Amino acid sequence: MTLWTIVDIAYNISLSICFFILMGLMLYVGRKGIKVKNKYGGISTIICSICLLIFGFYNLFIGFFHYPYNGFMVWWIGFNLLATWFFFLLIKRVINKLDLNNNEQDLNTSKKSILRRYVERLRSENPYREEITFKMEVIRKSFHLLGLLLVIGYFGFFILPPLIQLISDGVVILVHDIEPAYEFLWGDVSLFPYTIGDPLGLKHLTMMALIGALIFAIISDLIRILKGPEYSIFNFLTRSMLRHKEINATGPQIYIITGFVFSYMLYLAGLIEILPFFAGILIACLSDAAAALIGRKYGKHKVKLRSKDVKSVEGFLAGVIVAYIIGLIVVGPLYAVIGAIIFFLTDYFPVYTADNILNPIFIPVGIQIFIFLLGLPVGWF
Secondary structure (H helix, E strand, O other): OOHHHHHHHHHHHHHHHHHHHHHHHHHHHHHHHHHOOOHHHHHHHHHHHHHHHHHHHHHHHOOOOOOOHHHHHHHHHHHHHHHHHHHHHHHHHHHHHHHHOOOOOOOOHHHOOHHHHHHHHHHHOOOEEOOOOHHHHHHHHHOOHHHHHHHHHHHOEOOEOOHHHHHHHHHHHHHHHOHHHHHHHHOOHHHOOOOOOOHHHHHHHHHHHHHHHHHHHHHHHHHHHHHOHHHOHHHHHOOOOEEHHHOOOOOHHHHHHHHHHHHHHHHHOOOOOHHHHHHHHHHHHHHHHHHHHHHHHHOOOEEEOOOOOEEEHHHHHHHHHHHHHHHHHHOOHHHHHHHHHHHHHHHHOOOOOOHHHHHHHHHHHHHHHHHHHHOOOOOOO
16 A cells, blocks of 8 residues: 555545534534424435435545545635634624724724625624515525536537536646646656546546535535624625525525535436436526526415415426426426426425425436336437
């Protein structure tokens, strides 16, 4: 066993330990949410923690990607922790200054820093809202476009080549260009497992992007829950678009990215195909956004769900129609019906579980099950 083999094992174990630690924190947060009667957020957070437990074991025994990508991911986690700690200190300093000068009225807002205005706004209003404005809903749902960007990054778009493949090839070129530095940190460059145009590099870099986004979102959201919303970098960037369902619970961005990682893990394990995976995440992203926005803007016929939430017939129709159109384009007309039906079921029936985590898991798996049972071609070619 060589030195770099030991380093590889150490990084892999470290990454799995990170998953287990985050799992424990998420489980703690989820139980807190249930205790304060936020069953929706609490149970959804616990489901995410179970997924993280599975991720930890999968990485430990199978591995999400090869060395040195597992090492890159550990470094990314360290960078996120450092950035979170630095942001925490900045906010703490602002809060301390505000507490010292709480008797002085400073009406000149133009001289105030962005962080100070941010903290003052959070202190002057409840950041957790029962209802958010339509404009904030649009901004919130715009994050769902990340699913579309992932598809473009993986497959390309007309004359645009797959961006993730270009990045993968760029990493290979960079590694060989900085060979001395690489060999000092990571070992023999000839053992680098990826090559130019390597489809495995595309697959593993996609998983790196998904897990990297999940790690950033989770760390930022945990600090929001455990210390306060003003300490969250993600909360700062999104201008505090929080709902009551996120009190002592992680946000919807955690649910949907967790679902992405889980389904993509099934793809890497050979349990589902790539087209059902992308059909699932596009339906989860775009159909949910269409249902929410059309329902808010044009919904007049209200429907009370089993979870006691109120939605609209117009929103449901918009979501199901968009789900079918996406399925029609990606997996063909028959499997599009399956995707649309699953989207409707996960949107209407769950009482205490977020559809944001159910859709990106159940839709690809459901489509794949029918592909196996029916044995009909997928897509148009």
